[in-house]
Amino acid sequence: MQAASLLCSSSSFLPSFTSLRSSHPRLQVQPLFRRAAANSSSSKLPLNLPQNYRTALATLCSAGSGSRQGPSMTSENGQDPRIARISSAIRVIPNFPKPGILFQDITTLLLDTRAFRDTIDLFVERYRGRDISVVAGIEARGFIFGPPIALAIGAKFVPLRKPKKLPGEVISEEYSLEYGTDKIEMHVGAVQEGERALVIDDLIATGGTLCAAIKLLERVGADVLECACLIELAELKGRERLGEKPLFVLVNSA
Template sequence: MFQDITTLLLDPKAFKDTIDLFVERYRDMNISVVAGIEARGFIFGPPIALAIGAKFVPLRKPRKLPGKVISEEYELEYGSDCLQMHVGAVEPGERALVVDDLIATGGTLCAAMNLLEQVGAKVVECACVIELPDLKGRERLNGKSLYVLVESH
């Protein structure tokens, strides 16, 4: 079964309530960077970043960002992929939140955390709307805190 957030996005009140739940959690955590994973992390990340006074940093697929980038390759259940981030977008010591719509096997979130940690950021937490706990992605996060709104079995 395919899990998707489209129906949430079609309901303005539910979408706003979802953003508000994340904002309430992160408002007082001194987060300076919200890193959103392409593409659905771009839906949730920017409004969270604006509301908590943080910058939004897009983590993109290869060859989508102009200028110098750093890369992190990772394994998926069906092959491999890569995330990239602009050089200089995140400074050493910044406190970062990683945002995506869903965690399945955890490979994408791990790659995102690795990118941020490569440049000296401290990843405070990962945040997703949906978790598929049967795929055990949380276990791959090496103890990093994961906040989810909905578990789907």
């Protein structure tokens, strides 16, 4: 997201990163402004927040100098104009759910039918014809993007859910948080040995949930072809936790 790396200059304004990451792994804490790269590449997309959010961010960082500006975004497909529309449709909410947090809000993208369609189309174009029989979506926002992709490429959609949400017999995979653990679950029999699977979520931060999803599917003998996310918070290095497993994202934080 364009403002995924915006931040507040006062360190006293920010809660500790470890406590935030453990309580809400989909949030990123960074300084509200950083110096722009001297020679930014042509693949960088301009900051395009709605006026009210630019105003809010400016108010939060009134101490910032005129030589500083917000971050830009890059993408794996930087020449495709659809990426710019998708990036500009994602809203950043300052101080949600607590002070110092910039929340990456995809609900505004869902209201933009063209940007939402572009998002689904880009994923479908990548995965159509690759013999994928399972699209596994991680609760909860993986449930938004997974089903239309699965229908378009002729695959079944399998929800990977939080504990005690699925009514039948389940298989579960536990993963570590900064303080404690969590787990995801899948119905027994939903995925068969030898099936080729795609794991999808809206965002990768530290990568713990995606790693658990991969392990869960591989335990039943599935071949996980790739993980796909709309947004990557690259500074949290979640991609590195996936090891050699491929990750495809549409919007990267700069």
